Amino acid sequence: MVQELMQVDTGDAIALSVAFDRNAKYIAVGSSDAEIRMISMQGDKMGEISAVLKGHDDAVNGVVFNHDNNALYSVSSDGTIRSWK
Numbered sequence: 001m002v003q004e005l006m007q008v009d010t011g012d013a014i015a016l017s018v019a020f021d022r023n024a025k026y027i028a029v030g031s032s033d034a035e036i037r038m039i040s041m042q043g044d045k046m047g048e049i050s051a052v053l054k055g056h057d058d059a060v061n062g063v064v065f066n067h068d069n070n071a072l073y074s075v076s077s078d079g080t081i082r083s084w085k
Helices: none
Strands: 015-020 026-031 033-042 049-054 058-065 074-077 083-084
Touching: 026 058, 026 074, 033 058
Parallel strands: 015 058
Antiparallel strands: 015 026, 026 033, 033 049, 058 074, 074 083
16 A cells, blocks of 8 residues: 655745655655755655755756766756756
C-alpha cells in the first residue's frame, strides 16, 4: 500500500518540477513564482524548506541535479538556464 510521507506548502505558487538528489537528502521544487525550494528529506527536518533559490524572472519549469550531485540546474520560462551550487 502507498501512503503519503510528507506534504510541503508552496503557498500560492504551483509546483511545476521536482528533482531528487542522489543522496536522498533534498528535493528541489521549481515553481510558478520563479523560485526553487529545497526541501529536506532527513530525519525530523523532513518536509521543511531548507532554502529558497531566487534568480529567475518567470516560472521554473525544470530542475535536475548533475550526476556528481554537486550542482543543480534549472530552466525557466524567462528563457534562461541557471546552475546552482
